[in-house]
Amino acid sequence: MSTGTGRAPYGPPAEGARPSKGERTRARILDAAAALFSRSGFNAVSLRDIAAHAGLTHAGLLHHFPGKGRLLLEVLERRDLIDARELFPGLLRPGSPAPEPARRLRLLLELVARNSRTPGLVALYAKVSAEATDPDHPAHAYFARRYRYLRTELTGIVADLQRAAGAGDAVDPGVVAGQLLALMDGLQTQWLLEPEAVPMEALVRDFLDRLGLLPADGAEATDGLEAGDGAGTETGDGAEAGGVSR
Amino acid sequence: MSTGTGRAPYGPPAEGARPSKGERTRARILDAAAALFSRSGFNAVSLRDIAAHAGLTHAGLLHHFPGKGRLLLEVLERRDLIDARELFPGLLRPGSPAPEPARRLRLLLELVARNSRTPGLVALYAKVSAEATDPDHPAHAYFARRYRYLRTELTGIVADLQRAAGAGDAVDPGVVAGQLLALMDGLQTQWLLEPEAVPMEALVRDFLDRLGLLPADGAEATDGLEAGDGAGTETGDGAEAGGVSR
């Protein structure tokens, strides 16, 4: 969202300087696409809708993105960039200087909490990941890779937490990771249908607690919230979050 | 699937007699719609696709169903009818002669196992429930009602199981029910993307086991499988299952 991101199509962001007109439009288009995909999924949204939302023609939009599928992928990737910067550094840069387990757990819970406040992109990931189940879907490979990565990464976190808590390998960390990932996903669908009936964060926290993976607890749980969002600056009109659990 | 279901639109099925031509094509249309919705979701499938699959024109299809949304709802409802007949009798007939808890648990696990063998309708519920998150979606009310019902019903089952296992109320049955429902949902999305990497049934079973809700275990787990499908006779080309967890 907000200010400049990339300089040329798919290129790295320009750091200090004011973004060019093209860069600004590109960002506006991505914002609009994220908002509309969130509301109605991928298939039900037209390029003309998105373009109008961004203040240009759909032909103008296609000057910046080669096609609808590509646009979707860029929306998803940009979200990962903002959201998972800390939690799963390996998703972006394969060389992974992972933070310590306790911190990663806290970041994970913060993410769930943040999702609870932002239906928009939660809906994006929920809808598009379901659509992407179809092997022909433009984001199919993206989501398959994503889940594979998240499962293994989450397995590592769980194993670390078990070790830290002295809980041994009473339960297979891979199993717990798969369950945790599924839990977060499934809760989102329910929560989108009936927000007040599904306290996402509490349910995830309870799940972890029952496994003895939650530290001393207390009031330190969500402190430092919003601290990790960094350079993205979280402007945007629609919403945020959604990045990891879906 | 298979033979006759309703006599008139939305009417009860005719029992013994051979179904009329209209009833037969209606069933064929529902079969085709289920198969195609499963493959690509609701929005991405056209009435012409469905009609062609069923061997008629899309105008002919619209003689039997007043519109696309209605068709979707009937597909979903028919699935519930076949699938949840025993597990959640209250979904169909509000007067609920519920089976005993142990049996319901077994039925639940059987359902998960059956889902693991039938991607088609699992995909249907996964995709459509995600789409239906949108308040304007024709199936929105259906899914909201469905989840509400499943949560309370599952809460009852969990409470019964806790009582039967002597596990007291160590954990809130409502919490467990919500988690269980989410777990089953979330696993389906992952499983559809990468079937071999996600052993759905084992993960659900493990979750329940850790809560002490699984009985003695042993080989009796999936016996009597397929026993409960009853009059629907499970023909159809595409697949089955998917009914409850999504």
Next chain:
DNA sequence: TGCGGAATTAACCACTTGGTAGGTTTTTGA
């Protein structure tokens, strides 16, 4: 056998879809 209603169709409607072609305007950097 014949008749009435159900089933089905071809043709059409107005509208939307993603994408392209070619020209015009605006930015940008020298």
Next chain:
DNA sequence: TCAAAAACCTACCAAGTGGTTAATTCCGCA
């Protein structure tokens, strides 16, 4: 300042969308 490049628009395309209408074919029953 000025020209090249990037941005953007109008107009178009072929293909599809859900749905309607009016006519035809078929089925089932008397």
